[in-house]
Every structure is written in structure tokens, then in C-alpha cells.
Amino acid sequence: MSGFTLGLILIGALVLAALVAYNAWTSRRNTPRRPLASAAAPDPAEAARQEPTLDAGRQEPAFDAAPPPLPVPERRPGLDALIDVLAPIALEAPASGEAALAALPPTRRAGTKPFAVEGLNEGTQQWETPRPGQRYGGFQAGVQLANRVGALNEIEYSEFVMKAQAFADAVNGTPDFPEMLDEVARARELDQFASAHDAQLSFTLRARNAAWSPGYVQQHASRLGFVAGALPGRMVLPASTAGAPPLLGLSFDSQAAMADDPEQSALRQVTLSLDVPQVERGEQPFARMREAATALATGMDGVVTDDNGQPIQPEALDVIGRDLEQLYDTLEARDLGAGSPLARRLFS
Template identity: 30%
Template structure:
């Protein structure tokens, strides 16, 4: 074999070794970026420190959120409460959200960051909240154009009534984080996808065991104009809330809602209807010893004004005193929700039961 052939073989071997080394380095770099494993905990994030788990609820796996010193939280759209030290008070909720952390190569103007996040409120059907840290280590729940930021956290909802977070939805959130990292020459960290999907499935199972809605129907003999229906409802205390009318507690929390059976908007000038629904969304309503009984009282008052029949889901008139029995059962559910860290009408419950 000639010296030329030996030289060519040696060069070929060297080239192969260089390619293998480069591939190993790339793989190692990607793994460090994408597969950061978070520590577990013996405490169930859906349960309080010393509260028992409700029967039938499945505890989600714990996934801790990496917190930098001074790192805050909140939404990019809503105005958040501000603490005495100038930090926004809202934070990611590890019981129902998972976080992707993006740290920039240098301070980024708030206006530029807002522009990069335009339209990013959801990943599929899961809400995404944006939290940020300023270059002065202040927590932010709302991006401010005049400030500069050194990092953001994308808090992705793990489950809601559309089901658990899916691989596609997680990929959408991850891709958006990658875009931010590349645009602002940063680095990113987040949990392993399989761990996220497992946590989402467990949270969804726990919520499904506690998800209850109770309804009543107002049936009229003939369609009545919406202006007349709305007037009667408002005289009893209902107020407008989007396409529905809601009955509020003294703390301005939604207790139950009034809807058209055809799902059309409850607006003046929207024709007429002969059927309405009263709906008590238990996890999203504040705990009340007479939650159902109060809806029945209001429903009977509205039925009287509209000349309607108040019936249950099966179209049968309510049995006198049945509301007391239902309220007793609802108290058990309110207690289970509270034990699971999903206090009825609370912020966490409103997120996962949306």
C-alpha cells in the first residue's frame, strides 16, 4: 500500500472522528437545554400542607420551578398587584402550571419583548401566563415598555376542561420559548416533556373526579322577547357578563349563570326564546351552604315573572325540599375541593375548570 493511500485512509478516519465528536457535542448541548430534570417532593401540590386528599382524587407529580433571586411572576396582559418592595405579587402556580424559563443574553427592552409576545396567550387550548424579571431584579406580572428585562417565565396550564396538556400544546409553548431564546440570544430551561404530560394527566384525573355542574331549566309556553327576559332577570339581580347573565355574591363572585338554551348571546335585540338554563358551576362558584337552594329561589322568582315552568334536567318539576338534599351533597364536594387545594371560586379552580 502506497504512502498516499495510507495518508488518505488516515485523513478519512480523522474526519469520521471529528464528525462523531461534533455530533456528541451537539447532542450534549441539546440535552442540557431541553431535558432539565426537576426534583420531586413528598408533598402533593394539589393538597395543602396538612390537608387530607379527597377520596378518588389522584395526586399530580410535583414539578418544581427554578426561581432566580428576585424573579417574579404574573401575566403579560393584566395589571397585577404590586408589593411594598415594588414587586408584583402574582407567581406561577406549580399545582396547575409548568414553567419554561428563558434567560436573555442581555437586558431586553419591554417594548421589544411585548412585540415578540404579541398574540401569545395560549398553547392550543391551554392558557399561558408570562412572568418577567427586570434588570433591577424586580418581579413583573405585566410587561412594561419602559423597563428592561433579563428573563421571562412562560407558565403553561397543565389541564382544564378541554383535557390535559397534550404533546402538541407543549411543543407549541416550547417552540415559542425557543423563538424568544434565539431572538434575544438567550438560554432556556424546562422540564422533560414526558414528565410534563404525566403531571398533566394526573391533574386532569384529580379535577375530573371533582367537576360538577347543576342545572335547572325555565320552560315557557311560547317564545318571549329577549328585552322582556333580560329586564325580568336584571330586576332580580342578574348582571351582564359576555353572552350570559350572572348572579353575583356580595363579594362579586359568580354564583350561577342564566343562559339561552340555543347558546345565543343574552342580548337585547337578539329575538326571542322559549327556554332558558340556570347553571351552577360548582368548582367555579364560591362555597355556600345554600348554593343550589339560592339558585332555586331566584329561578322560581324569574319563572313567576316570565310565566315559565322551572324543571330539572329531566324536565320534571322540582320536588319541594329537594334543594336541601342537594345542598347537603354539594357541601361534601365543596369540602373535597378545598382539601384538594382547588377552593371553589378561587383563582386556581377558575383556571383548571375553565
């Protein structure tokens, strides 16, 4: 065999070896990473029982922090003139809770705005949602001035009047409605304020190399305190108060989560989100969002980017943090502090 022929054989062998190595590398890169068998991601039932373990007062994720004490359920807010149209209803005689409940309309909305009726409890002298076995010396009907759908309009106000009047007639009461044009103008002003101060932040975490399986994402997120959400492909970081909205959301492709074999599904990005007006300032949600993004990026070999796919630098996050502090101050000055019952209603 000549040297030339031997050289060709060696070159061919090297090319073949390179192709095999490249194909193996490509296959490995495209195979989604799976959770470790010794620490598999919890199923939804197990995840729902977990407590968050991120410590808001620390700069590093506290993976092994002890679960917090069981929180006291939060009292639901009532009607408030700050964000509701209120129509007092004077009664000819006190009415029972049973009569009030029977008189309520079948739907609790006027158009796209929440509608409610409260009674003045004769025993406690507190406004409350009518209850059986109680007696009420008066009522008030209310409709919300604005929400994320927009401001209360004339048609919705008219529907509110019809529902409140029907309730008043059923309990032998006389309503006193405020002037429609004044309330609609107030609704527009509140809606303008809310629209200018409604912040919903999101980071996108993208895979640098190998894709992730849903279980792999769930495994890493659960270490930070995230639990299964109500929808496929969504996890949440619960608040420290029972009944409060979650601090953060983590979402990925719902089709991948519902696949026959989710571990064969390849995810190349997940989204971390914060609904600023819904979460109390004291929970330090943005700091915890940064911690979670950093921990997930490090653990899953990813990079944190904006909506355009550009990496987010720490300096940019510092600017966002300062802007959020100003936003919190503005909301509190309007008596609509982030995470407060009124803010949750307005920004919903």
C-alpha cells in the same frame, strides 16, 4: 215551535258558547305574557348599569336591597407550578420590557393550552407580565397543564418548547425545560382530578300555563339583579368583585330574543345555570340559585324542573347542597378553591 225544536236550539247555543269560551281560553293561554307597561324590562344599556340586589345571607330574595359599594378590581393571577409547566430562562444580561414584548409570539397558546411569559422585575423583584419601561433579570415561560378541553399532550408540549426557545433566543437567554414525559403525566393526573370535580348545575323553569315573552322574563329577572349578558337571550347575575365571572346565568331562546317583534315570541322555558368552580364559595351561589329559581317560578307561574322535565323537590335540592359543600372542601384541599384564580383557569 215544538218543545223538541226549542230544546235543540238551546243545546246548539250552549255548544256554540262553549266553543267560543274554549277558543278564547286557548288564545289567551297561547299568547305570551308581556311585561307590565309601568315596569317594562330595561333595554340592554340600562340593564348593564344595574347592580345585583340578592342578599346572599338571606333566605328570601331581597328585591329592594341597596346596591353594594364599587368593588376593587381583581389582580390577575400569574403562572403557578400547580397548574402550569414552568421553564426558567436565564439571561446573559438584564433585558428591557420593550425587548421582551417584541420577542413574544403572536399567539399566546400552544395547541389548546394558554402560553405565557413572565419577567422578574429588577426593581420590585416580582414576577409579572413584561411591561414597557421596566428591566428584567430573568424570565419564565409557562403553558397550562390542563383545561376543560383536556390534558396537555406531547404535541402541545413540543409547541410550547418551540415558542419558549424562540423567545429565549430573542432576549439572549437560555431556557431550562422540564422532562416532557413527566409533565405530560402530571397533566393527565390534573385533568383526571378536574374532570371528576367539575360541576355545572342547571335548573329548567317551565311555564305552567301561558307562555312568556322575552320582555316578561327580563322584567322578572331584572328584579333579582340579573342584567343583560353578552349574547342575545342571556342574562347574568354579576359577582360582587369586578372582573369575576357571573354568579349565575339565565338563558332562553336566542332566536326569540332577536325576533323583529320579541314580544310576540312565546317562551315556554328558561334555564338557570351555575358554573360551580368559577364562583367563590363565599358568594353562596347555590343558595342564591335556589332563591332565584323559587322567585321566578312564583312570579311567572312556572315550575322548576330537571333536564328531564321532572319537578325538583326541596329534598333533592338539599342533597345537592350537601354534595356541593363536600366538593368545595375537596377543591380547597387541592389549593384550587372554587372561584380562585387557579380554579378559574383550570376549569375554563
